[in-house]
Amino acid sequence: MTADSTQKCRKCALFLDGRYFCAQLSSEQLTELSNESRALTLERGEALSADGLKSWPIIAISAGVVSIQHLLKDGRKSIAAFLMPGDIIDLRSFSRRTRGQLVALGKSEVCRVSPQMLDMMVAANPGARTVLWENLRDQSFRAMDHAADLAKKRALEKLASFIFECRSHYSAAAAPEFVSIPVRRVDLADYLGMQPETLSRCFHDLEDQGILDFKSLSAVAISDVPTLRRIANGDRAAGLAAEPEKPIKILRFA
């Protein structure tokens, strides 16, 4: 079993990618952690049970996308956050707060870690501590940025922001304008706080304006990065041939 678990860890993205937590651990620490962790594969739509989370409140995402979902009484659903590979979430104080569920949005790999073990690693290993701390900060800022977007942006602007968010997460340096959208339309709509219909119309708009170029449902190329950026930043004139500015210019000569 020990051999097995160590094997398991040595093939895991959390160990193989130097930016992630497990890559910071020494060989012995990795073995220790292996014994106190459980890998798990989730299919799309599967949720981690509340009971399971009580005994294993630390979840590390090694592949796929997992969401934190909130449900309202009348069935409205919203997705509070996307968790990506490398994200580690500590739900020890979660029960006090609004109940949200952890639901996989596609086939995903997660690793459940014993809290005691995590605390030990964090106490003993400054590198691991830094990585964990930075990841949590990043999650926090992502959530805040997202909240700011939801608060005051219109649908098209939210979508534009999201595409950039995707790009910063996923794009290879080789093809910076190709972006993969790792979730279904419905889930993206729930994340962006709009209806799937509206989302569809927005995608269509961006394609019509020649800003996006669809390779498939889940892969786009950004053909006009500056305009998309301006839309994301809330520049209402972006992509509209900037009509309102002309008259002002003329007045300046008078």
Place this chain on the structure above:
Amino acid sequence: MTADSTQKCRKCALFLDGRYFCAQLSSEQLTELSNESRALTLERGEALSADGLKSWPIIAISAGVVSIQHLLKDGRKSIAAFLMPGDIIDLRSFSRRTRGQLVALGKSEVCRVSPQMLDMMVAANPGARTVLWENLRDQSFRAMDHAADLAKKRALEKLASFIFECRSHYSAAAAPEFVSIPVRRVDLADYLGMQPETLSRCFHDLEDQGILDFKSLSAVAISDVPTLRRIANGDRAAGLAAEPEKPIKILRFA
């Protein structure tokens, strides 16, 4: 100066309240931290400059409310998060992300801490580490809950949620139904992603329905907690005498 700074720390809320970071420190650690920190008073509307944040990227709030604000090109403003006393924010990786500003929403006290010193305390003091970690997690979950609220709730529901959020932060055990609203209407509107006019109408609604009772602009009593709770949870029938259910019942007999 050492004596001065220690004095300063011993009167600070971050030390006096046992739940907060500085209360976890030993006497020597507190003295050390004093020398590597700078207290600062902010008036409403004052922002921490980007330069200042570069040299002092750790900010602890000891009194008042500080906001993280985002500005769109056309002047739309949104408030991504409220930072409350006890919150500590680490902006070391902030510059990479969307520029947001830290702006005080009322007279506030903050303490800028040297990152090296914070790291040392965190390495040496497990209690302090836990408090800091839990605070950051809390901020993160708050931001996610807030994002979920913004995504799929209507105006009245967002306001109801916010009132509960305030209650959990501020209320004394003695008078659990009294809630203080620590920010101006405009700022609350920016936080909840709506217009001040709409916010005003929502407050009025809740008062008309006998759910809220205003003591002043910034102090309310919740007169009907269950209904407010149901509104916050997205129960569309709450406070409407549940008319739509009757006809359905009749049809069931047919």
Place this chain on the structure above:
DNA sequence: CGGCAAGTTGAGCCAGGTCAACTCCGGTGG
């Protein structure tokens, strides 16, 4: 190649945005 889930399109409607006028309140100076 059939069947179902996912995504799209269209038409009509409403919650909340917008704009403008108004009230309220605390501070200030005559």
Place this chain on the structure above:
DNA sequence: CCACCGGAGTTGACCTGGCTCAACTTGCCG
């Protein structure tokens, strides 16, 4: 003590972006 001022909050009337509902198309998987 009161008139005045400016900022904050409120109210009213109108308008629109995005929601809703329903029908349709597309794409995926056995």
